[in-house]
Amino acid sequence: MRNARSLIRALPVSPAVVLLVLFLGGPIAYCAWIAFTDLQLTGQAEESFVGFDNFRTAFGDEAFLNAVWLTLVFTVVSALVGQNTLGLALAALMQRASKPVRTLVGGIVVTAWVLPEVVAGFLLYAFFRREGTLNTLLEWLHLPTQNWLFTLPILAVSFANVWRGTAFSMLVYTAALGEIPKEITEAAEVDGAGGWRRMWHITLPMIRRSIGTNLMLITLQTLSVFGLIWVMTRGGPGGRSQTLPLFMYEEAFQKSMIGYGTAVALLLLVVGSLFSVVYLRLLRTEV
């Protein structure tokens, strides 16, 4: 009797569960399987199971290690440092700014965010290239120019990601700062705490959870950035801006090594979860 009732109760959610299993669980399981085979896009009649070979190849592959390193640089520079601090700074400054300034700055930042990734990529390609806007500006200031996409590709794409993604952090922090009760800040002000001290001792501890959430979200977003870098540099020159998603694309679709590419994708997933674990711990500890 009880069984039948539970069954009936489970019915309404079952379509959703079936869809999840089919369209989410299925492909993920299939991917995990492919990562242990030597499946190719072309040039092979049948694939076979190769165990951990793909993973062994990855860790012995200089290009892979280079991509891991660049992914870390890209994530730390553009997400953790760039987007995060700039977003917080903008949110803090805008709290004090007049309404027109707030609307204008917010409008510009959010525009960068809503632009499609590829469009943003082309804009920044035009900004950094040799005949681009940045060099025109530098020339006007009588400063030396260079082809930024060629000399400092990973920093150029990191800057592009900061430009594009800061809006998200800014919005998160604007909401968080808005929830700090005015009395607390005012009390601190009365006690003689300056701006920096208020920031350090009151604001930051109070928005700690938002910081953790924000860091987690922007890290995961940044780890999977592909279009922006592809449009600006294609991972070049000489692999100097080839992050893991680009490396994965090249192995899977250009060299047609789907099995190996998928193994790299799984490793990227591991990198993402490592970051997540760190942030989750950050969220849990009490001050």
Added chain:
Amino acid sequence: MPVRPTASLPTLLAVTVVAAGGLTACGGGSGSDPDTVKVSFKQSTDNSIKVMDTYLADIKKQFEKANPGKKVEFVPIKAPDSEYYTKLQQMLRSPKTAPDLVYEDTFLINSDITSGYLKPLDPYLAQWKDWDQFIDTAKAAAKGEDGKTYGVPDGTDTRGLWFSKDIFDKAGLPADWQPKTWDDVLDAARTIKTKVPGVIPLNVYTGKPVGEAATMQTFEMLLYGTNDGKADPLYDKSAKKWVAGSQGFKDSLEFVETVYKEKLGPDVSDALDPNVMTRVRGEWLPQGKLAIALDGSWLPQDWLAGSGHEWPEWSEELGLAAMPTQNGQAPGKVSMSGGWTWSIPAKAGNPDLAFEFIKTMQTKANAQKWYVANSGIAVRQDVANDPAYIDAQPGIKFFTDLVASTHYRPAYPAYPMVSTAVQEAMEGVTTGDLSVDDAAKAYDEELRSAADDQVIEK
């Protein structure tokens, strides 16, 4: 009362199985409509170039008129070469997405044959008398290792040196320039560099951003001119092994290094820009900013009327020279050939109709129209001998004559990876990140893993 997940599990499983079964069982194939033939081809990424679109639209009209009740549906893929292959291969994997007819680069055809993506055409070809008109080397281009033929070539191409007569004049170089050795080419570039500042002396494609163009238009044009002209310097056909550690390989890399180290080529950052091919044809050559270009026979299709950047004067302003062998050894000149073929996917729904479409495309008149339209080199004897074809465009005779000293790539399944390894080595010496020796060593290592150790030291 909480719902126990175990209670509903059997139901869920049952529903899942039924749903999954339904999904996989409904692969109807591209031939769901037996009267429509679906044709996939590579559409130019340059919107102003409609050569193929125009030609195919004309064939479609002829085909639909000659076969009442039948329809042609185009499935164009608009992408750069390397992404076109990827997209096509994904489509060929499943009967739901496989078109009835595809445009295959001979670069990848063997790879796709090995994968079982294509259908052997021998039964069709046996009953098609026009097939006898195709020259033997072209027939071989679409042959699998099993000896069966998997595609009908629609032309080939050759490669050589294009040069600006105007810049040559300013540099004091002859208008009938024909270098005898690599050094002659480099010396001409050096002369231009000193005497005509502000122009790019010599363009050779390099690095991964341009993909196969770097391997074939530059590297193999050099490599196949390094040895005696008989043995294949990339793949030993008798031993069925890839060649590693050859001096010719290093010499070819050194040529590329010299071009970029001595700043005889475009700025390295321009050379590694993925759009450099478009710039060479659309900007640098027509605007007189580039003196010598090592490039393919098809360039004039970008300059035809209606292309968006017409340049009918090119035949007066540009000279043509064959690429010399390294030290002028016999046969004195070198060229590489490739080209594309029309193939029928193994999972095509309407293969018979698809072959009818090939036949319409490959009547003598239509084939000739196509060679002229895309600046292709004829693979049909009857067209090659037709004065109307030879005179249709300046340069056609020059490039058709190169067919005698041309080479085809060893397009075996490992080739795409070997090609990428070549591009990486080239990019290394172009940027100056790697010395020639280190780049060659890195290539040898990549080669071993790409070719499953089927490698021979030379």
